[in-house]
Structure formats: C-alpha cells, structure tokens
Amino acid sequence: MGYGLVARASSSVLWQQTLGQDATSVRIALLPWRVGGGDWSWQDTRRRYLDALTGTNRAxxxxxxxxxxxxxxxxxxxxxxxxxxxxxxxxxPAHVRNDAHPDFLPFQEDGYEKWAERTRVARPLEFGALLALDPVRPPASIFTETKNSDAPVPITRLIDTDRFDRLSFGLLTDTKAASGNK
Incomplete structure (x- = not known):
C-alpha cells in the first residue's frame, strides 16, 4: 500500500495485475472509496484480446x-x-510513492505536470525538441518472470525491476532515485 497525503492506494505494479479491480477500494481522506470503472488488468486485457481473435463467446x-x-x-x-x-x-515524481491522484481533489497539485504544460505553451520549440529525442528502449532481459506471486506478469519490470542500483531500468526505480525518494 502506498501512503499519500490524502489517499492510500495499491502499488501500480500490483494494481495493473489485480483481478476484479472494479470492486476494489482505495482510502481517500481515511474513507473507503470504491474504485469502479471496470476491470482493466493485464490479464483481463489479454483475455479480451484472445476472445476477439478466437471468436470465443463469453459473458x-x-x-x-x-x-x-x-x-x-x-x-x-x-x-x-x-x-x-x-x-x-x-x-x-509525484506518482512514484503509489499516491492516488483523483482529479476531483483541487489541492492535490503535481509540479511536474504543471512544468510540462508551462514548457509546452511558453517554449514550444524546446518542447518539440524534447519530444523528438530518440526513445530509450528497455533491454529485452527485463521481460523475465518475476518472483512476486501478486505481480507475475513480466511487463511489471517496465515499472519496477525489483532491485535498486543505477544499472537497473525500471521507471519507478529510476524516478525514485531522481526525485530523492528511496
């Protein structure tokens, strides 16, 4: 569980693989809040894809x-x-602590996203140059089996490689280091 200023939510590594997301809840200002919105885990999405490709009738x-x-x-x-x-x-950086970020809380500011929007508007050429940079691709080696039974899908390693050193690739690991969070 992540502990934000006003909300408590599951890690995105776990959340992306939670079956039955629609019925789960998070705590916002100490009150349970039903998530709703459907079931969109990796497993659910892959099942839908397989059903569409194979013509499997379900539900x-x-x-x-x-x-x-x-x-x-x-x-x-x-x-x-x-x-x-x-x-x-x-x-x-504002999201690496598993903080929920519901858009209905006006005081839950995100400095990075505000910086990105200001840069896009005030310096469009610089912003365009940033977008034009070659993407950094993860090494294929990160797509290996995880040892976490709650998050077994290898795609998990895009977010968290489950180790903390400067040679790791996981976005969450690198973003935590860059923002000073451990």
Whole structure:
C-alpha cells in the first residue's frame, strides 16, 4: 500500500495485475472509496484480446459475430490505455510513492505536470525538441518472470525491476532515485 497525503492506494505494479479491480477500494481522506470503472488488468486485457481473435463467446458477448468482436477489440484498446497510463505515471515524481491522484481533489497539485504544460505553451520549440529525442528502449532481459506471486506478469519490470542500483531500468526505480525518494 502506498501512503499519500490524502489517499492510500495499491502499488501500480500490483494494481495493473489485480483481478476484479472494479470492486476494489482505495482510502481517500481515511474513507473507503470504491474504485469502479471496470476491470482493466493485464490479464483481463489479454483475455479480451484472445476472445476477439478466437471468436470465443463469453459473458453474453458474441465474439463469433463481427459486432461482438469489434466491441471486444475496442475494450482491448481501452484496457491498453489504462495500463499505459500506469507506466506513464511511473515516470512522474509525484506518482512514484503509489499516491492516488483523483482529479476531483483541487489541492492535490503535481509540479511536474504543471512544468510540462508551462514548457509546452511558453517554449514550444524546446518542447518539440524534447519530444523528438530518440526513445530509450528497455533491454529485452527485463521481460523475465518475476518472483512476486501478486505481480507475475513480466511487463511489471517496465515499472519496477525489483532491485535498486543505477544499472537497473525500471521507471519507478529510476524516478525514485531522481526525485530523492528511496
């Protein structure tokens, strides 16, 4: 569990692999808050993808028909969007402590995101140059089995390589080091 100023939430490494996300809750200002919003774990998203590809009918969805397959594929991309968001959050210092960041709390500021927006508006050429830099790709070796039964999917290592040294690649590890958090 992460302990933020106003919220307590599960680690994104665990959250991205939590089955039944829709029914879970986080604590915001000491009160339980039902997450809702659907089930978008890696496992759920992969199952939807397999169902769409194989035409497997599940829970009343007729993936054997084009309309069912299209709806399931739309959910695959929605799920990927949720999961990529967790990886993106791991690059932002304000989010590396597993802090929940509900947008309905006006006093929960994020200096990094404000800096990025100010830079985009005030210095568009510099911002464009930053976006044009070659991406840093992870080594294939990080996509190995994890030893965490709560987070067994190897994609976990994009966020946390489960070791802390300057040679590791995990975004969360590197962002914590850059922001002074251990």
């Amino acid at each position: 009343g969805r007729l993936n054997s028909l084009p309309s069912g397959r299209e709806q399931t594929l739309a959910e695959v991309f929605l799920g990927l969007g949720h999961l990529v968001h967790l990886i993106q959050d791991a690059t932002v």
